[in-house]
Amino acid sequence: MDALQQALSSRGLAVVHVPGKGRGLVTTKDFSPGDVIFYQEPYASTPSKLLGGSVCDGCFASSNLRKCSGCRIAWYCGNVCQRSEWKVHQLECQALAGLSEDRRKMLTPSIRLMVKLLLRRKLQYEQVIPTTPTDNYDLVNALVSHISDIDEKQLVLYAQMANLVKLVVPYVEINLKEVAENFSKIACNAHTICDSELRPLGTGLYPVISTINHSCVPNSVLVFEGRVAVVRAMEPITEGTEVLISYIETAATTSTRQKDLKQYFFSCRCPRCTKSLDEDLQENAIMEGYRCMDKKCYGFLLRDTGKPLIEETKKTANEIEKLLSKASTCLSSGNYSEASVLYKNIEQIQSKLCHLFSINLMRTHETLMKIFMELKDWRSALTICQLTITVYQRVYPENHPMVGLQYYTCGKLEWLLELTDDALKSFTKATNILRITHGTNTPFMRELLNKLDEARAEAAYKHSAGRSSSDELL
Numbered sequence: 001m002d003a004l005q006q007a008l009s010s011r012g013l014a015v016v017h018v019p020g021k022g023r024g025l026v027t028t029k030d031f032s033p034g035d036v037i038f039y040q041e042p043y044a045s046t047p048s049k050l051l052g053g054s055v056c057d058g059c060f061a062s063s064n065l066r067k068c069s070g071c072r073i074a075w076y077c078g079n080v081c082q083r084s085e086w087k088v089h090q091l092e093c094q095a096l097a098g099l100s101e102d103r104r105k106m107l108t109p110s111i112r113l114m115v116k117l118l119l120r121r122k123l124q125y126e127q128v129i130p131t132t133p134t135d136n137y138d139l140v141n142a143l144v145s146h147i148s149d150i151d152e153k154q155l156v157l158y159a160q161m162a163n164l165v166k167l168v169v170p171y172v173e174i175n176l177k178e179v180a181e182n183f184s185k186i187a188c189n190a191h192t193i194c195d196s197e198l199r200p201l202g203t204g205l206y207p208v209i210s211t212i213n214h215s216c217v218p219n220s221v222l223v224f225e226g227r228v229a230v231v232r233a234m235e236p237i238t239e240g241t242e243v244l245i246s247y248i249e250t251a252a253t254t255s256t257r258q259k260d261l262k263q264y265f266f267s268c269r270c271p272r273c274t275k276s277l278d279e280d281l282q283e284n285a286i287m288e289g290y291r292c293m294d295k296k297c298y299g300f301l302l303r304d305t306g307k308p309l310i311e312e313t314k315k316t317a318n319e320i321e322k323l324l325s326k327a328s329t330c331l332s333s334g335n336y337s338e339a340s341v342l343y344k345n346i347e348q349i350q351s352k353l354c355h356l357f358s359i360n361l362m363r364t365h366e367t368l369m370k371i372f373m374e375l376k377d378w379r380s381a382l383t384i385c386q387l388t389i390t391v392y393q394r395v396y397p398e399n400h401p402m403v404g405l406q407y408y409t410c411g412k413l414e415w416l417l418e419l420t421d422d423a424l425k426s427f428t429k430a431t432n433i434l435r436i437t438h439g440t441n442t443p444f445m446r447e448l449l450n451k452l453d454e455a456r457a458e459a460a461y462k463h464s465a466g467r468s469s470s471d472e473l474l
């Protein structure tokens, strides 16, 4: 741990004990918005789709993938990644290739993650793979497991999973109890690896980043560049402050957030979770409340005041539930035309029932926007995108990546519709947020910056062309 503290101190960080939270990461220098606080390769990682070959095992890129001819489970984007993964994969490959069809079917991403973790530990112990102060199994050992908080059913499941791991790699020395506990560690420490647009790709265990605690009003954000986890400051962070990220979707009421945090075995005491009852009711009303049925009134109906909802509201809510299940079946089967009709219907009914800032209505709008984009109906997609931005600005903090990404989508739609000035404004707003959360040096950000330059040049050209034609008129 001394070696870790030394490595962290050169980055202006320290792991400390935080009362009520266990360990936490604190700053020993100031950080500005957009500064990288820490970045780390995973100790072990796995794509979430095992058989489809969705991403490269090495860098999580999704193009030019080729299947490993030995195990036919791992995929690589080229020789560089295949070689960099080879020491661990060589052992994994032999194990996977020898599995019967039935056992292969039981191979889940969690099992594969554990197999890779144990193989890496073995190779580090044998000094085939080097260790560093921020990359060694002692850091995995130090992670919280909450094993004593887990119910019997979950414990049995972890024990069964540990047995399966033993069957996959029988030649690795395995303590079944330790492996079961490791599954519990993964549950409360591993992170979902996402692409730049926050779409999930897989899971990774990042033992140093796992010292960062949660807040529903975080000062930092975790994003991924390939499979490298990068924590950036979202706001000015002064020396001696705890670095905090959010483990969950924060566009939710306090009770929903607390439910989502249950898997981590703590009750959040952040400023949002400890608001006064009045303030909390107000937030709930905005996010989940129904609108007043009097069309002239812009007030809310609270869902959780205990008063029975009036009959009409209940009936409408039931109607929405039924339509939603039909619509999502349509959507998952790729029938976008029919899904668009159903979701438009849902949107109309929800608009009568829910307040403009309701999360449920926002989710319907998000789905509808994606459907319109699939149908290449750019105009309708733009209208919906603009609606969601208004809500995002209320439910997310100022520099949240979701807000930046939505501005980016808005800009792309405006550009397609040749609304150059609007596109320029949207790309500028997207850049102002995403350069803080995503940095500027990734292919994703370079593409956005290129689009911004293009929109700027086109807008300048259009304005100068407009000016010269009006000069000619004079």
Ligand SMILES: C[S@@+](CC[C@H](N)C(=O)[O-])C[C@H]1O[C@@H](n2cnc3c(N)ncnc32)[C@H](O)[C@@H]1O
Pocket (backbone or CB within 6 Å): 020, 021, 022, 023, 024, 142, 143, 144, 146, 188, 189, 210, 211, 212, 213, 214, 215, 264, 265, 266, 267, 268, 269
């Ligand atoms: C990823 S770990 C974070 C580091 C952890 N505190 C440690 O000691 O290693 C997640 C665990 O930290 C604790 N934790 C995280 N955020 C917390 C918070 N806001 N309040 C209390 N405990 C928290 C919970 O025990 C949770 O399961």
